[in-house]
Amino acid sequence: MAEALRGDTPLLRELRVHVGLEDEGGRAIDGMGKLLRPSLVLFVADELGAPTAEALPAAVGLELVHNFSLVHDDIQDQDRTRRGRPTVWARCGIPEAINAGDLLHAIATIVVLRAGGEAGAALAAALAGATAEMIEGQSLDLAFEKRSATVDEYVRMIDQKTGALLRCAFELGGIVAGADAKVRGRLASLGRAVGRAFQIQDDLLGVWGDGDTIGKPRGSDVRRRKKSFPVAAVFSRAAAADRARLEAIYASEPVSEPDVRWVIGTMERLGVRDEGAAKVREYLAEADAGLESLPLSSKGKNEARSLFGYLAGRER
Amino acid sequence: MAEALRGDTPLLRELRVHVGLEDEGGRAIDGMGKLLRPSLVLFVADELGAPTAEALPAAVGLELVHNFSLVHDDIQDQDRTRRGRPTVWARCGIPEAINAGDLLHAIATIVVLRAGGEAGAALAAALAGATAEMIEGQSLDLAFEKRSATVDEYVRMIDQKTGALLRCAFELGGIVAGADAKVRGRLASLGRAVGRAFQIQDDLLGVWGDGDTIGKPRGSDVRRRKKSFPVAAVFSRAAAADRARLEAIYASEPVSEPDVRWVIGTMERLGVRDEGAAKVREYLAEADAGLESLPLSSKGKNEARSLFGYLAGRER
Numbered sequence: 001m002a003e004a005l006r007g008d009t010p011l012l013r014e015l016r017v018h019v020g021l022e023d024e025g026g027r028a029i030d031g032m033g034k035l036l037r038p039s040l041v042l043f044v045a046d047e048l049g050a051p052t053a054e055a056l057p058a059a060v061g062l063e064l065v066h067n068f069s070l071v072h073d074d075i076q077d078q079d080r081t082r083r084g085r086p087t088v089w090a091r092c093g094i095p096e097a098i099n100a101g102d103l104l105h106a107i108a109t110i111v112v113l114r115a116g117g118e119a120g121a122a123l124a125a126a127l128a129g130a131t132a133e134m135i136e137g138q139s140l141d142l143a144f145e146k147r148s149a150t151v152d153e154y155v156r157m158i159d160q161k162t163g164a165l166l167r168c169a170f171e172l173g174g175i176v177a178g179a180d181a182k183v184r185g186r187l188a189s190l191g192r193a194v195g196r197a198f199q200i201q202d203d204l205l206g207v208w209g210d211g212d213t214i215g216k217p218r219g220s221d222v223r224r225r226k227k228s229f230p231v232a233a234v235f236s237r238a239a240a241a242d243r244a245r246l247e248a249i250y251a252s253e254p255v256s257e258p259d260v261r262w263v264i265g266t267m268e269r270l271g272v273r274d275e276g277a278a279k280v281r282e283y284l285a286e287a288d289a290g291l292e293s294l295p296l297s298s299k300g301k302n303e304a305r306s307l308f309g310y311l312a313g314r315e316r
Numbered sequence: 317m318a319e320a321l322r323g324d325t326p327l328l329r330e331l332r333v334h335v336g337l338e339d340e341g342g343r344a345i346d347g348m349g350k351l352l353r354p355s356l357v358l359f360v361a362d363e364l365g366a367p368t369a370e371a372l373p374a375a376v377g378l379e380l381v382h383n384f385s386l387v388h389d390d391i392q393d394q395d396r397t398r399r400g401r402p403t404v405w406a407r408c409g410i411p412e413a414i415n416a417g418d419l420l421h422a423i424a425t426i427v428v429l430r431a432g433g434e435a436g437a438a439l440a441a442a443l444a445g446a447t448a449e450m451i452e453g454q455s456l457d458l459a460f461e462k463r464s465a466t467v468d469e470y471v472r473m474i475d476q477k478t479g480a481l482l483r484c485a486f487e488l489g490g491i492v493a494g495a496d497a498k499v500r501g502r503l504a505s506l507g508r509a510v511g512r513a514f515q516i517q518d519d520l521l522g523v524w525g526d527g528d529t530i531g532k533p534r535g536s537d538v539r540r541r542k543k544s545f546p547v548a549a550v551f552s553r554a555a556a557a558d559r560a561r562l563e564a565i566y567a568s569e570p571v572s573e574p575d576v577r578w579v580i581g582t583m584e585r586l587g588v589r590d591e592g593a594a595k596v597r598e599y600l601a602e603a604d605a606g607l608e609s610l611p612l613s614s615k616g617k618n619e620a621r622s623l624f625g626y627l628a629g630r631e632r
Contacts, residue, residue, distance in 0.1 A: 011455045072418060076411035095392035095458055098414060102388060103451045105418065109425050109444035113437055121429055121437040128425035135419045139327045142411055 001032065004060055004111045011096070011103050018088050018100065019067050033083060036311070037169045038063040043307075044173025044187065047300040054115065058123045058172040061112030065131050066165055068104035069138070071097055076142065105131070115176070122175050130168035137161025144227045148250075154232035158199040159192060166198065167191030183294065190290035197283035197312040203228035204276045207264060219260045225250055229279075233272040234263070242266055280312050317348065320376055320427045327412070327419050334404050334416065335383050349399060352627075353485045354379040359623075360489025360503065363616040370431065374439045374488040377428030381447050382481055384420035385454070387413055392458065421447070431492070438491050446484035453477025460543045464566075470548035474515040475508060482514065483507030499610065506606035513599035513628040519544035520592045523580060535576045541566055545595075549588040550579070558582055596628050 005016050016022040020031030038059035045055035073079075074087040075097050081087060089097035112127050113120045137160025144157065170191035174184045206221030207230050221228050231250070238246055246266070249259050267273060287308050291301050321332050332338040336347030354375035361371035389395075390403040391413050397403060405413035428443050429436045453476025460473065486507035490500045522537030523546050537544050547566070554562055562582070565575050583589060603624050607617050 009452055009455070010459070011452060072414050076414060094410070096455060098388050098392060098417075099451050099455045099458070101414075102417075102421065103448055103455075105421055106444050106448040106451060110441060110448065113441045113444070117434050117437060121433060121440065124437070124440055125426060125429045128422050128429070132419055132422040132426065135415050135422060136325055136327060139325070139412060139415045139419075142415070143326070 001060055001063065004064060004107055011100055014088060014092060014096070014100050015067075015104055017085070017091075018071060019063075020083065024091075031083065031085075035063060037066055037165055040166070040169035041173045041176070043300075043304070044170055045176040047296045048174060048177030048179055048183075050173075050177035055173065055176040057112050057115040057120070058127070058176055061108045061123070061127055062165065062169055062172060064104050064108035064111060065127060065134075068101045068108065069134060069165075071101035071104060073138065075101075076138070119175065119178075123172055126168060126171050126175060130164040130171075133160045133164035134162075137164065141227075148235040148247075149227065149232045151229070151232050151236055154227075154229055155196065158196065158229075162199045163192055163195030166195040170194075186290060186293050190287055190294070193283045193286035193290055194308055194311065197280050197287060197308065200229050200276055200283070201280045201312045203230060204273065204280070206230075207267065208273060219264055222260045222263045223255050225253060225255060229276055230267050230272045233275055234267045234270055237270040237272065238266065242270075284308060284312050317376055317379065320380060320423055327416055330404060330408060330412070330416050331383075331420055333401070333407075334387060335379075336399065340407075347399065347401075351379060353382055353481055356482070356485035357489045357492070359616075359620070360486055361492040363612045364490065364493030364495055364499075366489075366493035371489065371492045373428050373431040373436070374443070374492055377424045377439070377443055378481065378485055378488060380420050380424035380427060381443060381450075384417045384424060385450060385481075387417035387420060389454065391417075392454070435491065435494075439488055442484060442487050442491060446480040446487075449476045449480035450478075453480065457543075464551040464563075465543065465548045467545070467548050467552055470543075470545055471512065474512065474545075478515045479508055479511030482511040486510075502606060502609050506603055506610070509599045509602035509606055510624055510627065513596050513603060513624065516545050516592055516599070517596045517628045519546060520589065520596070522546075523583065524589060535580055538576045538579045539571055541569060541571060545592055546583050546588045549591055550583045550586055553586040553588065554582070558586075600624060600628050 001019060002016075002021055005012055005019065005021065013022070013026065017024055020029065020033060023029050041059040041062055042052055042055050045058075046052060070082065071088050074082060075089045075094055079087055080090040087097075088100050092100070108127065108131075109124055112124045115123050137157050140153075140157040141161050144154070149157065167188050168191070170187040171184060174187045179187070203221070206226060206228055208218060209220070221230075227250075235243065235246060246263065249255055249263060255263075288305065291304055294301075296304070317335060318332075318337055321328055321335065321337065329338070329342065332342075333340055336345065336349060339345050357375040357378055358368055358371050361374075362368060386398065387404050390398060391405045391410055395403055396406040403413075404416050408416070424443065424447075425440055428440045431439050453473050456469075456473040457477050460470070465473065483504050484507070486503040487500060490503045495503070519537070522542060522544055524534060525536070537546075543566075551559065551562060562579070565571055565579060571579075604621065607620055610617075612620070
């Protein structure tokens, strides 16, 4: 990551701060977070027999695309802080933050192509395809701010918005290792299941999460009217009167604390929390089955299983 | 272009309108403009002996990157119309316009990789490198809104902001045709000279242009306080008193009509218009010399020379 973002322009300095390589004074820090996606690339490549060095361009390229999406998401969502630091647009303004995200996107392509030759081209094509899907998901998510989505529509959106890059992590690992089409297809299915479990659990935590373990206070996504899984589910399940009140609450801000409590109570009463937990279990089971179908070591399968459990539990 | 942007999502429909393939009702139109960059790719590839079909992915990919940059530029410059149509952000809002540009950027990579194998990887790497340079130039241009630039700094900025993609057009044509490193280097030098002549001429027209032939009324770039070549030059040449008045004019809006006339008069008095015209001639001569060093047909050289003359004259 440090090598990919080396250079003395204001944009590159800003990007090193954004990804957590440097503080605002230019001093090296260790703030890059969990690096989930690149770790998955390296893990899959390693399990399928490819040397780590060969998987690095794909792993770094994927993490750069993830970070580019965060820079632009923060503008779109008007979020002023991320990882405890001011976001790029909050520091440099929207025009320069658009540039910063665009530059990360271009550098991601440059880096993934360093894998060289035809393999580099295959990796870059997979990464660009996942990037396009992610952006379509982001567009759909913005549309859901203006209308309610069904649970199916919501799942389709997260398959794109957050699922595409997670799925891509598995695919890139497979491409690096020269896996055949069948294995690559299975890797993609596994990635999709993991992505769904991960995102729905994250959405549940946004409503029922406990501030001590995940940093989100109870009801935070209701307070910011985020149209996450529980909202799609409660809109689908609510009868006319509840639905009218939900629509009124989700149509104007701020949301009062009694309304926050009523929304959470309604979700619980209509079984939304249980539905969500069941979906997380369902997708984890799908991931488990997918794992079994892959030519991984039993040590690798165990490690993957505990990683998926951690992701879908997400209590740190 | 139509094939690259096929699909039924709101973003893709929006992009077809932006590039001029469709009107807002989804009907096909012929509004894609001059297609300068892709035409250059096809011209160079053809002159160096490559079939047009092989050059198409690179040509289309480059035009998509150019169009992606326009979508984001229009947000950054708050421009509400382009090519006589409302800009993407003016139609869909800033968040969705950021997505639209990002999607074009990703599709550009997907398309250029369709050239296949190692050639596709080389084309994608050249395109991503030029894209990164263009974005750095855009960042520098934004910085010049807040401070004055010397003529040298200004030329360095346009080498990146507008020059990178023009240069890339020549390079992509060379890569498609399998040109060796020496020829590719000469193509890049030629592209840089053409890019400079083109941009400085465009800047001169922004101040002295005649509304009838190029659609810009005299003084339009002074009125919008655009920090183009004549501004860099007049700031460099002005003595203290003139400089102070220039700084005052360029520090606040709106610019009064007497101030517009004074700025243009000062530029003329200090020889800025002549300096600009001399630079355009200098870079055109450099382009001519560069053309001579390339293995093109004499018909090709003549065509290129008249194209460069057209670009640097730009009277339509």
